[in-house]
Amino acid sequence: MTIRVTPREETTQGFRTLVLVGSLFAGLIAVGIVFAVRGVNPLLAVWSIFRGSFGSAYGIKETITKAVPLILIGSGLALAYRAKFWNIGAESQLLLGAVFATWVGLTWGPHLPGWLIIPLMFIAGFIGGALWGTIPAILKIRFGINEVISTLMLNYVAAEIVKYLVVGPWKGETKFGYPYTDDLPDQAILRLLPLSRISPALVVLAVVLALVLTYIIFRTRFGYEIRVIGESPEAARYAGIDFFKTLLITMVISGGIAGIAGVGELSAIHHNLSYPETISAGYGFTAIIVAWLGKLNPAFVILSGLFFAGIIVGGDAIQMTLGLPAVTVSVFNGFLLVFLIAGDYLLYHRVKLVREHA
Amino acid sequence: MRTRLGLALLMVLLAAALAFAGATSEEPEAADDTVKAAFVYIGPAGDFGWTYAHDQGRLYAESQLPWLETITVESVPEGDAVRFIDRLVQEQDVDVVFTTSFGYMEDTIAAGEKYPDVDFFHASGFMRSPNVGTYMGDMYQIYYLNGLISGAITETNKIGYVAAFPIPELFRHMNAFALGVNEVNPDAELSAKWIYAWYAPDAAREAAEALVAEGNDVLGFTEDTPTVVEVAQEKMDAGERVFALSHYSPMEAYGPDSSITGQLTDWGVLYVRMLEDYRAGLTTDMTDYDLLYLMEDGAVELGGTWENRINPQYVDTLKGIEIDHPEFGMTNIYDLVMARYDQMMQGRDVFDPFTGPIADQNGVIRIADGEIATIPHLFAEMNYHTDNWVTAPPQE
Numbered sequence: 138m139t140i141r142v143t144p145r146e147e148t149t150q151g152f153r154t155l156v157l158v159g160s161l162f163a164g165l166i167a168v169g170i171v172f173a174v175r176g177v178n179p180l181l182a183v184w185s186i187f188r189g190s191f192g193s194a195y196g197i198k199e200t201i202t203k204a205v206p207l208i209l210i211g212s213g214l215a216l217a218y219r220a221k222f223w224n225i226g227a228e229s230q231l232l233l234g235a236v237f238a239t240w241v242g243l244t245w246g247p248h249l250p251g252w253l254i255i256p257l258m259f260i261a262g263f264i265g266g267a268l269w270g271t272i273p274a275i276l277k278i279r280f281g282i283n284e285v286i287s288t289l290m291l292n293y294v295a296a297e298i299v300k301y302l303v304v305g306p307w308k309g310e311t312k313f314g315y316p317y318t319d320d321l322p323d324q325a326i327l328r329l330l331p332l333s334r335i336s337p338a339l340v341v342l343a344v345v346l347a348l349v350l351t352y353i354i355f356r357t358r359f360g361y362e363i364r365v366i367g368e369s370p371e372a373a374r375y376a377g378i379d380f381f382k383t384l385l386i387t388m389v390i391s392g393g394i395a396g397i398a399g400v401g402e403l404s405a406i407h408h409n410l411s412y413p414e415t416i417s418a419g420y421g422f423t424a425i426i427v428a429w430l431g432k433l434n435p436a437f438v439i440l441s442g443l444f445f446a447g448i449i450v451g452g453d454a455i456q457m458t459l460g461l462p463a464v465t466v467s468v469f470n471g472f473l474l475v476f477l478i479a480g481d482y483l484l485y486h487r488v489k490l491v492r493e494h495a
Numbered sequence: 496m497r498t499r500l501g502l503a504l505l506m507v508l509l510a511a512a513l514a515f516a517g518a519t520s521e522e523p524e525a526a527d528d529t530v531k532a533a534f535v536y537i538g539p540a541g542d543f544g545w546t547y548a549h550d551q552g553r554l555y556a557e558s559q560l561p562w563l564e565t566i567t568v569e570s571v572p573e574g575d576a577v578r579f580i581d582r583l584v585q586e587q588d589v590d591v592v593f594t595t596s597f598g599y600m601e602d603t604i605a606a607g608e609k610y611p612d613v614d615f616f617h618a619s620g621f622m623r624s625p626n627v628g629t630y631m632g633d634m635y636q637i638y639y640l641n642g643l644i645s646g647a648i649t650e651t652n653k654i655g656y657v658a659a660f661p662i663p664e665l666f667r668h669m670n671a672f673a674l675g676v677n678e679v680n681p682d683a684e685l686s687a688k689w690i691y692a693w694y695a696p697d698a699a700r701e702a703a704e705a706l707v708a709e710g711n712d713v714l715g716f717t718e719d720t721p722t723v724v725e726v727a728q729e730k731m732d733a734g735e736r737v738f739a740l741s742h743y744s745p746m747e748a749y750g751p752d753s754s755i756t757g758q759l760t761d762w763g764v765l766y767v768r769m770l771e772d773y774r775a776g777l778t779t780d781m782t783d784y785d786l787l788y789l790m791e792d793g794a795v796e797l798g799g800t801w802e803n804r805i806n807p808q809y810v811d812t813l814k815g816i817e818i819d820h821p822e823f824g825m826t827n828i829y830d831l832v833m834a835r836y837d838q839m840m841q842g843r844d845v846f847d848p849f850t851g852p853i854a855d856q857n858g859v860i861r862i863a864d865g866e867i868a869t870i871p872h873l874f875a876e877m878n879y880h881t882d883n884w885v886t887a888p889p890q891e
Contacts, residue, residue, distance in 0.1 A: 193586065457586075
């Protein structure tokens with residue numbers, strides 16, 4: 138008996154859905170084995186996670202809070218991944234967005250009204266993330282440098298820039314020598330729903346941007362070019378698509394939206410710039426899985442963003458109720474990603490067991 | 496047909512799970528006099544350093560206080576403490592919350608305002624409010640004793656330090672360490688590498704390796720794992736002579752030859768005290784509630800294990816190093832360390848390492864001749880290095 142793999146030309150919507158659900162289910166079973174090895178009832182654990190995130194008013198509020206940056210970044214990543222530009226640097230694009238917005242907020246914030254300063258901060262954040270995102274795009278197209286490596290490495294550079302700023306020139310006067318910038322002035326802070334950390338404006342922005350990106354990907358010439366570049370670079374070249382321009386704009390959008398997520402975290406949650414790990418709890422990396430689970434469709438990313446925010450938030454709950462270690466959530470996310478990617482293999486390949494005859 | 500059967504089976508399993516989960520959440524209500532305390536940790540409880548020490552303290556408090564029930568959350572990012580505190584209060588109904596990292600300070604104060612019926616205690620901070628108190632078992636005196644030993648044992652006259660964040664806690668400990676070094680070995684120089692993380696064994700290893708490569712033969716550190724002690728032990732095993740200092744938890748097991756001594760904190764006594772104060776109703780206004788336990792209060796100890804203040808295999812070495820000391824005359828390092836130990840056990844006014852004149856790296860006198868540094872200076876204002884550091888603070 139051997140395993141024979143042949144390319145699969147066509148897939149139906151039903152088959153794609155089946156593979157997605159099957160991958161998720163297989164991932165959950167694998168995670169369940171981990172729980173069982175720890176002596177925890179896997180069904181109880183998975184149930185506790187989702188009860189912790191979606192099963193109470195508190196859980197839902199937190200899940201939405203966490204979903205906002207994931208939806209924003211995940212939508213931008215979906216765009217880049219459509220062009221098969223593997224942007225692993227959303228974490229640093231988020232940070233640069235927060236850096237640019239901090240500068241605007243602290244410099245101009247005290248002199249401008251809220252209706253002006255907040256949009257300015259978002260524009261600055263978009264520019265910051267976009268600039269950081271275009272570096273690897275230029276490196277790739279002009280010098281053939283692998284974008285996985287360059288975007289990944291730029292994460293470290295951005296983290297060092299943030300550290301330099303908060304312990305050096307931007308260290309706050311009001312922070313007793315601790316490495317945070319001063320707090321943004323009141324008018325530069327997004328209003329939150331009472332007893333929550335949800336900024337309604339940010340939620341609307343995330344959903345609208347995701348839908349606009351869906352439109353761009355599937356309904357515009359630019360989106361079509363991105364998809365052609367991703368699916369068949371040869372065809373794209375033959376059709377005369379300008380790689381440089383298209384990929385550059387793709388990364389301006391992808392990086393810029395990650396930058397916007399950084400502004401949101403800064404203005405709604407933290408109110409000052411501090412250590413990189415504080416500004417982003419790894420959203421740039423989690424959003425990779427979010428984009429993937431959303432099948433690189435920003436409209437679906439809204440759902441997958443909520444799903445993974447739920448896992449993050451529910452992960453706290455199982456720590457408290459079941460005494461599981463904090464890394465459980467990472468194990469959970471890792472397993473799901475592996476199975477989702479493995480599932481995609483089935484979309485493009487037929488795998489058959491063949492009985493060999495002598 | 497088969498899929499339908501599978502689906503039905505799945506439904507049954509799911510229903511069973513729901514029923515089971517529902518049953519567990521209906522535990523009998525705890526008796527009224529139980530105190531439920533939550534511990535918010537920065538790293539994993541199994542880091543064998545800072546968080547491990549807090550968790551040992553929690554377990555000690557649990558063993559001492561029959562009315563205590565505890566709950567822990569670990570690896571809580573400093574920017575994200577609010578959501579954990581919200582859940583602890585809203586869903587777990589805790590009475591007391593201990594937040595055990597400096598970066599939780601502002602979130603703890605905010606949580607105090609949000610939940611006036613819950614008492615909060617924040618480790619290592621300086622902001623308080625009516626229901627937020629602070630506590631710290633501070634080891635700067637122990638660091639000074641470590642400095643005496645390190646200054647005496649170094650052969651390269653270069654001492655390295657793996658440092659977490661440039662905040663007063665670090666400068667206080669590193670400077671006390673440097674003052675000890677300077678007292679016995681004015682030729683020795685100290686250099687630091689900053690890793691910007693409390694829990695980062697990989698970064699700590701990298702920094703420690705680099706410091707050894709630069710010729711440092713004694714390593715101190717502020718990072719929450721025994722990594723630096725392990726690196727020093729690996730060097731020892733390879734024939735190099737590199738010592739390291741245990742930090743917060745006993746780490747000699749990770750470096751039987753490299754861990755020469757260290758700094759230990761027993762958080763248990765602090766936790767018992769705070770919980771008893773809470774139960775006795777002494778925490779109704781905590782605006783001035785600041786438990787700062789120094790050596791005389793019994794929360795901190797010298798050593799790489801709780802049993803031995805100095806690794807037994809180096810006791811004779813230290814006894815053999817003679818020194819002409821301005822205060823004690825001809826003596827040896829071991830006796831000097833023990834004499835200073837006894838002095839500091841009697842309180843800050845008998846002896847304190849931060850007695851002026853103390854100059855920073857620019858030659859500016861920060862603590863005047865004959866003066867003892869104030870607690871606010873040590874805990875909120877110290878952002879400089881003493882003059883025997885060769886690396887500048889990262890903010891300069």
